[in-house]
Amino acid sequence: MSRFGGRVREYPAVSIDRFDRDNLRARAYFLSHCHKDHMKGLRASALRRRMEGSLKVKLYCSPVTKELLLTNWKYKFWENHIVSLMPTHLFQKEDIEVTLLPAGHCPGSVMFLFEGENGTVLYTGDFRLAKGEAARMELLHSGTRVKDIQSVYLDTTFCDPKFYHIPSREECLKGILELVRSWTSLTRNHVVWLNCKAAYGYEYLFINLSEELGMKVHMNKLDMFRNMPEILYHVTTDRHTQIHACRHPRDDECFRWNRLPCGITCQNGTPLHLIIIKPSTMWFGERIKKTNVIVRTGESTYRACFSFHSSYSEIKDFLSYIQPVNVYPNVLPVGGTEEKVMELLKPLCRSYRRNVEPRYKPLGTLKRAHKRDLSDTDEDDLFDSELTSPRPKIPKQQRGESRPPSTARTENAEGNNHESTESYKMTATDTSLRVDFMDCEESNDDDEDDEEESENNTAEVLSQEPDATSTSNFNGVTGDQQESNADVPRWDTFFKCDRPEETSDIEDNFPSSADAGGSQSLFSDSDGVSDSTHISSQNSSQSTHISEQGSQGWDSQMDTVLITTQERNALDNSRGGSRTVAVSQDTTKYSPLDNSPCQPLSQNRSCAHNVACVLKSRDTEKDADAGTTRVGDGVVEVSDNSRTPDLELRRDSQSSSDFEIPLTPDAEAPQPEKLRCLYKKLAAGESIVCEKRDS
DNA sequence: GCGATCAGGT
């Protein structure tokens, strides 16, 4: 839960995700997403009075967040004070430009990037981004480089090594899908209840199940989705469906005698056969033994892996790509302390990594303005010593060197996926759903249990060599990988500081962990793809059998993932879409999933083709600002998240990798020889042509 | 009566 106080040190005149106390005096408000713990004070009468007496003070959020917020009558009074597009020139004196970035947490969730005279500040809100996704966000980049970010206010919910790995969305979806499929295909009276916490964030799961299984998901209310067709299409208030996500104040009691929260117990006179699936976070320590995403917890109850927040390794990947000067945790992880979190995060920040003496001085005025009761972080330390004047730019060559493109393997080992799909078996003739789920309670434990764990582990797991896993996980990210990769060619041995700009950019922007060799990133079909709108939750199930494919290369996914000609056409069409809309259009239909897990890709659909995308944007320049909104001259450029949706386009133009963009190059670790060859080519300025793999 | 806060539950 967020304990962010509402204000960032650099721009104390704006309040984000907190609306009480000192925040009542803010000159602008920002809401990252529509979860209650980020809305504290948002309906308080004090703030309401202030808003009603002011024409200037506004609340800025994504269009989807606005829609969800205003669905609740308690927040209706905000209606005329919400700007669902991002303004620049917020204030006359302080010139702050704000950019929305997809956060992948729930529909409408965004991160806010503030750029102004006190430096660039990224507030992540809550987020879940897979490895490498930051590298694919065009809006985090300036030209071809990641922006020079002073401070990151970070979602540290799972910032603890014990949450090292959380199965990807795709894996989780797949597991849930297969379980639901197996059960609901028995008879029409076999129904599933998804025991979801009352919160936005499961929509892409519903959509996926509905699409794959051809049955809509029952919910209590749909009005919040009334302008979100791609969700609305897959949910229903008709109780006669086999998938339920409805709720009841005491829904746990409903399950005696197969009663659903919505009240039904039978269909056509036949009693229902009910299973309960409870989405909940499962995590695995660094030395992964198994990644079952489904655990049977009782006769007819299951727990399914599901996380709205990035795992520790995902946080590390994100932060080490951003490399801010400062980082401030928004959340205290379970059982963790501020100091502990900072110990983990600081090594990922720039000053630490570069051994640069922090020669910056606090800004006295800000210091005075900063109230002590904003108890979000250890201000004594951070604020005084680290609030810095704009630091000198670091040459990109330096920054890039810690990220050699292809040395990494991710920990998302093929064995895990394989195991997760194999770990349960069902026999359609057996209505008790004989499932051979493996209990994975202990796999959530820390590393110290590993030995014991592996003894108890009877399932077949393609476990990795622990050492290899642990040392290779952050290769290419931390810059500390020399030992473990001594035999892998390093980019900088081929290319020195005087290398041409273009090639250096390639390195700089390589996804830090998705750098699966040249082929996927250099996939030649990426031209213009980054312009298109779309999302992708829908296809995740068609996706990538990470373990079954020989490679995680994008190209090979394109071959195996179900993208039909029709879909390709749709994809092509979608490229032509305009980026610019008028302010007044924000009332119609939204693309909630643009902000949902998949959205990162919609902003950079070519994320998977990162390099090509980067080069392209470099050529055109226009892409650099694409998601930034400017208000004041009547025309507003909007980020992708407010585009008018096109259901079919969206669905079709997605590839499965949108959930978890190719973050498992480990399926086929880059061969040193191949790398060497690639580097040589790049260094020589030769173009790299992507070859399709025949897997 | 309302809202904030906390404890306790799912």
Place this chain on the structure above:
DNA sequence: CACACCTGATCGC
């Protein structure tokens, strides 16, 4: 384990 959220008790205005 966790999250996000609800309910109910208590307190202050």
